[in-house]
Amino acid sequence: MKRSLSILILLCSLAGWVSCGGGGQSDERPADSQMVAEHVDPSTKFPQQLVETDTLQIDRAFVDNAIQSAWETIALTDLAVQKATHASVHEIAQTMARYYRQLYASLLRQKQEQRKADSDSLKKFTDGSREALEKLSGAAFDRQWIEKMVTRNEAAISRYEAEAAAAKNKDIRKLADDALPVMKTHQQQLETCRTKLQ
Template identity: 30%
Template sequence: MNKQPIVMAVLLTSSLFTITYGHKIALSHPNLIPMQLTQNNVNQSDQQFITKVAQGNLAEIELGRLAEQKAESNEVKEFGRRMVADHTQFNQELQDLANQKGANFPSDIGKENKRIKTNLEKLSGADFDKAYIQQMVADHNKDIALYRRQSQQGDDEDLKNWATKNLPLLEEHLRLARSIQDNLTGRGRK
């Protein structure tokens, strides 16, 4: 007995059933989550958020390590250590989220951040401290605006929630960087 026609008939019938009724099954079971392992499941705007934030986190980590090595001020060195720890945590959480969504996740800091790092590497002592902290104030101002926009206007609920959850820590980083900047420029001294 030739089983090939029977197998073909079964495959054809199951394919037609899936095409005809698959969407109805999915709609009648809203808790079922379709898995698409190779497709990016975030829109372009959310993907841009992931890319910018990941590159920013990687840059904060690299620049924080640079501050640990080159800073003259213990306050700046400690801030650098904090940036390494906090932004490593941010990046791991974001990478996990991006992986769940099938989104692209960058592995480098990007051109602009490379330029900033190169400029900071040329400095040392008090000059490094001032330039690094000035950069941290500028970066965190940009980051806060980016996270706020995502938390209010992002399409992906998980990314919106992640941005909202981490916004207070970025605001704390900014307050700390401004305080250090004031101390370095003498505005914080009495």
């Protein structure tokens, strides 16, 4: 009798395990589990939902950071167009200013599509780079501007490469992919210009 009861319990346990998706026999979730997934509290999300939420937040953070960086680059290139004395510095500044205005507009469109929010609050420098450059003139300005832009552009390339590899949003991934060749060309031009100024 005990043996029959043990076998019956074992069979019932196996039947319950299989019906809950154990052993890879069924891809369907039970109705209770489905309801929980549809009405889940954000603090108790399933791992896949957490990954998707984190990835979307990373995309949004990238766009915010890229908008800020593009605005700063525009301001710095405009400053160089006004103050540069070396023809090479003036030329690369004009080229970068034109490109970054286009990139800035594209980034703002992405932000509006994501959040429908105004990003004017970002328009202030995150470091003192502009103020320091404004105090310089002539060859000193040219050299410091080039050094600053080489560093900024290297950092931007790294951020855009990371986003191009990890972006969940296909439009943001395309934006990053499209920007990278231009940024790499700018980097070569900046480094060539830096060599000329030495």
